[in-house]
Amino acid sequence: MEPAFRGSGSLVRAAILAVGSELLGSSRIDTNSLWLTARLETLGGEVVRKACVGDDAGAIAEELRHAARQAALVLVTGGLGPTADDRTREALAEFSGGRLALDTALLSSLRDRFARRGIPMPPINEKQALVLEGSEPLVNPRGSAPGIWFERDGVVVACLPGVPSEMKGMFDELVSPRLEARHGSAPRRRRILKIAAMGESAVEERVGPVYEKWKGHGFTILASIGEVQLHLLATGTEAEATAILDAQTADFERALPGRIFGRDDETLEAVVGEMLRTGGATVATAESCTGGLIAQRLTDVPGSSDYFRGGLVAYANDVKAAWLGVRETTLGAKGAVSEETALEMAEGARTRFRCDYAVSSTGVAGPGGGTPEKPVGTVWIAVAGKGARARLLRPPGDRAMIRGWTCAAALEMLRETLKDN
Amino acid sequence: MEPAFRGSGSLVRAAILAVGSELLGSSRIDTNSLWLTARLETLGGEVVRKACVGDDAGAIAEELRHAARQAALVLVTGGLGPTADDRTREALAEFSGGRLALDTALLSSLRDRFARRGIPMPPINEKQALVLEGSEPLVNPRGSAPGIWFERDGVVVACLPGVPSEMKGMFDELVSPRLEARHGSAPRRRRILKIAAMGESAVEERVGPVYEKWKGHGFTILASIGEVQLHLLATGTEAEATAILDAQTADFERALPGRIFGRDDETLEAVVGEMLRTGGATVATAESCTGGLIAQRLTDVPGSSDYFRGGLVAYANDVKAAWLGVRETTLGAKGAVSEETALEMAEGARTRFRCDYAVSSTGVAGPGGGTPEKPVGTVWIAVAGKGARARLLRPPGDRAMIRGWTCAAALEMLRETLKDN
Numbered sequence: 001m002e003p004a005f006r007g008s009g010s011l012v013r014a015a016i017l018a019v020g021s022e023l024l025g026s027s028r029i030d031t032n033s034l035w036l037t038a039r040l041e042t043l044g045g046e047v048v049r050k051a052c053v054g055d056d057a058g059a060i061a062e063e064l065r066h067a068a069r070q071a072a073l074v075l076v077t078g079g080l081g082p083t084a085d086d087r088t089r090e091a092l093a094e095f096s097g098g099r100l101a102l103d104t105a106l107l108s109s110l111r112d113r114f115a116r117r118g119i120p121m122p123p124i125n126e127k128q129a130l131v132l133e134g135s136e137p138l139v140n141p142r143g144s145a146p147g148i149w150f151e152r153d154g155v156v157v158a159c160l161p162g163v164p165s166e167m168k169g170m171f172d173e174l175v176s177p178r179l180e181a182r183h184g185s186a187p188r189r190r191r192i193l194k195i196a197a198m199g200e201s202a203v204e205e206r207v208g209p210v211y212e213k214w215k216g217h218g219f220t221i222l223a224s225i226g227e228v229q230l231h232l233l234a235t236g237t238e239a240e241a242t243a244i245l246d247a248q249t250a251d252f253e254r255a256l257p258g259r260i261f262g263r264d265d266e267t268l269e270a271v272v273g274e275m276l277r278t279g280g281a282t283v284a285t286a287e288s289c290t291g292g293l294i295a296q297r298l299t300d301v302p303g304s305s306d307y308f309r310g311g312l313v314a315y316a317n318d319v320k321a322a323w324l325g326v327r328e329t330t331l332g333a334k335g336a337v338s339e340e341t342a343l344e345m346a347e348g349a350r351t352r353f354r355c356d357y358a359v360s361s362t363g364v365a366g367p368g369g370g371t372p373e374k375p376v377g378t379v380w381i382a383v384a385g386k387g388a389r390a391r392l393l394r395p396p397g398d399r400a401m402i403r404g405w406t407c408a409a410a411l412e413m414l415r416e417t418l419k420d421n
Numbered sequence: 422m423e424p425a426f427r428g429s430g431s432l433v434r435a436a437i438l439a440v441g442s443e444l445l446g447s448s449r450i451d452t453n454s455l456w457l458t459a460r461l462e463t464l465g466g467e468v469v470r471k472a473c474v475g476d477d478a479g480a481i482a483e484e485l486r487h488a489a490r491q492a493a494l495v496l497v498t499g500g501l502g503p504t505a506d507d508r509t510r511e512a513l514a515e516f517s518g519g520r521l522a523l524d525t526a527l528l529s530s531l532r533d534r535f536a537r538r539g540i541p542m543p544p545i546n547e548k549q550a551l552v553l554e555g556s557e558p559l560v561n562p563r564g565s566a567p568g569i570w571f572e573r574d575g576v577v578v579a580c581l582p583g584v585p586s587e588m589k590g591m592f593d594e595l596v597s598p599r600l601e602a603r604h605g606s607a608p609r610r611r612r613i614l615k616i617a618a619m620g621e622s623a624v625e626e627r628v629g630p631v632y633e634k635w636k637g638h639g640f641t642i643l644a645s646i647g648e649v650q651l652h653l654l655a656t657g658t659e660a661e662a663t664a665i666l667d668a669q670t671a672d673f674e675r676a677l678p679g680r681i682f683g684r685d686d687e688t689l690e691a692v693v694g695e696m697l698r699t700g701g702a703t704v705a706t707a708e709s710c711t712g713g714l715i716a717q718r719l720t721d722v723p724g725s726s727d728y729f730r731g732g733l734v735a736y737a738n739d740v741k742a743a744w745l746g747v748r749e750t751t752l753g754a755k756g757a758v759s760e761e762t763a764l765e766m767a768e769g770a771r772t773r774f775r776c777d778y779a780v781s782s783t784g785v786a787g788p789g790g791g792t793p794e795k796p797v798g799t800v801w802i803a804v805a806g807k808g809a810r811a812r813l814l815r816p817p818g819d820r821a822m823i824r825g826w827t828c829a830a831a832l833e834m835l836r837e838t839l840k841d842n
Contacts, residue, residue: 026459291720292713299712
């Protein structure tokens with residue numbers, strides 16, 4: 001445990017409770033708690049336990065009692081919806097001994113929400129305007145389920161919806177400021193460094209000496225498809241912590257020259273988008289094996305219409321030829337999965353979408369379609385700009401992993417090209 | 422709670438506790454409990470709660486006390502290794518008030534294990550031969566950590582190692598037979614019914630009478646972006662359980678006519694793909710606001726190249742005109758987000774990709790770009806086949822939710838069209 005937490009001199013003990021019978025089955029798992037744990041860490045909190053319980057008010061209340069004995073902060077997710085099996089509200093009332101009363105202001109804000117979508121509010125949603133005596137409703141700008149902030153005997157219980165996007169937004173906008181006001185601000189700073197299209201072990205090998213140099217500092221390495229994240233954590237005043245993080249970042253950058261594409265919440269598609277916007281440049285995509293994934297990631301970014309003109313998913317060979325101008329002779333002699341086809345796809349897209357840049361993918365995503373010469377996982381990507389270049393990939397894993405990795409590698413190749421220009 | 426469980430007439434209430442400080446960080450998650458849940462289900466057990474706790478004997482003992490009040494069977498994973506932070510043994514002793522004593526037979530079997538690998542047993546492993554008075558050690562054929570079987574006051578506590586392969590083997594070989602001997606077995610069958618592009622409350626309102634009719638059976642409703650799942654669970658012999666599930670399914674189908682698109686692991690894109698394949702038909706996409714998401718979902722399915730020919734992401738207006746033949750007059754008079762543009766996009770894609778069907782999307786995904794007449798969340802989708810029709814959507818939420826919902830609604834509209842033909 002690092003020393004931390006201004007004010008009390010110790011970390012705030014936190015418990016997380018995920019509500020939902022579906023989380024007790026054999027297929028779904030609570031992942032909200034991972035995100036909440038990372039956020040709590042930066043706020044000087046420490047998760048000491050977490051639990052999942054079904055949609056049963058008595059059982060939830062029992063879990064609240066237990067959690068409140070173990071922790072000073074209990075974060076609850078789920079069970080705030082309008083349906084009969086959403087029981088967190090009732091459970092909190094049972095736990096606190098308080099009453100639920102209709103909040104007319106909340107009710108009318110719920111009605112407004114439905115009215116804006118042009119539909120009448122279903123009667124069952126009225127339940128979501130019930131507020132526990134002595135608690136504070138937390139308005140949910142992204143959904144109908146309001147959250148709850150409740151304090152008693154030095155224990156805070158904060159209830160948030162289970163839908164990840166709603167939960168995250170409400171934590172950052174409503175819960176985090178209340179926790180900071182209560183406990184002072186975070187003595188721990190986290191920084192995430194992101195690397196695309198490089199394997200976890202390859203990153204690990206290169207950064208070994210940096211780990212060694214900063215021994216005693218806890219680094220975490222986290223891999224997802226096509227992306228590796230290095231999590232840095234430093235303690236001290238803001239200035240001290242930032243100085244440590246900056247020195248560590250410089251060492252990681254030397255170990256991975258040019259490969260750290262962004263930090264913290266930055267995504268690869270947003271970084272690439274910002275480079276295009278800054279350069280006043282436009283881009284298009286020509287995808288085969290990724291089937292629209294590259295275009296989808298580029299357009300995930302708000303405002304991407306400023307630089308993204310369009311994309312083609314050219315699945316059938318005659319579509320590659322007719323829509324992108326890939327030559328029949330290339331397809332015949334080299335095949336759809338080849339350096340030449342990838343290059344002609346990228347060049348065709350750049351010319352025909354009238355863009356500055358275009359990126360292409362063509363490969364065998366599997367599980368079928370592999371041959372001895374081009375087994376599943378054989379992928380070519382290309383970027384066309386002032387010139388054009390292609391790269392052979394051999395991503396590991398199943399169809400989803402091959403597509404995901406290819407997409408990350410294509411965006412990373414585009415980033416490299418933009419950086420060099 | 423459902424009636425069930427041969428012998429006692431009810432399901433065995435089970436709790437799962439995962440021990441390990443690494444499970445309380447922001448990157449690791451307990452997945453052993455998913456496997457254990459599936460196994461318990463077939464044995465007539467029902468997981469009523471699960472929790473994770475760190476490597477602290479007092480905290481583990483506290484969790485054991487709480488779990489033993491909620492359940493008749495407590496399955497513990499992890500904390501049985503030889504190191505200082507493996508504290509499950511001590512915690513169980515604290516929970517039970519019993520003593521730990523060296524089991525010489527267990528000690529010599531541990532020594533033998535190391536001897537077979539040709540290495541002397543490290544002294545720290547001696548700790549693993551400590552056995553709680555009144556408990557039964559469970560021999561681990563795959564590793565050094567023995568498990569523990571302990572009963573008191575009708576509650577069984579079974580401790581297994583956290584390493585998945587060791588845990589699974591020991592559960593099947595040692596715990597499962599003991600549970601069957603104690604309780605008999607009662608299989609449960611689960612079925613998931615899936616509905617696309619319909620809100621959770623809308624589904625709930627329609628199926629209310631079915632819930633009422635089957636009162637006492639536990640249904641769970643689960644919503645993700647653009648999809649609602651109804652989880653059904655039935656107990657009895659396989660034939661009995663299947664008969665119940667079939668009768669319930671028929672009732673849900675009457676309550677949601679034509680809207681249940683699939684079951685269990687079936688995805689909407691796979692169901693649509695199968696309909697296209699069966700009909701020998703082909704499809705293309707023309708996407709604006711979804712930016713490639715529809716094409717990506719369609720091509721997530723292995724073998725989709727049999728029916729998916731290609732797709733266009735037409736982000737810029739001149740791309741809609743030049744590549745799909747959307748008329749400049751339509752774009753000028755009606756705007757890019759309009760019924761007419763959606764229809765011309767779908768018809769253009771169907772003709773130009775030379776397909777039997779095409780699906781299109783155009784809308785304001787936000788956060789920018791909204792106007793008083795066409796606020797964020799205004800979306801038109803269309804399907805072209807023998808004829809063409811369009812539909813106005815107003816999905817709630819942020820950019821990701823609007824795009825995700827639109828994609829589900831477009832695939833669902835394609836499914837309806839294919840079904841009618």
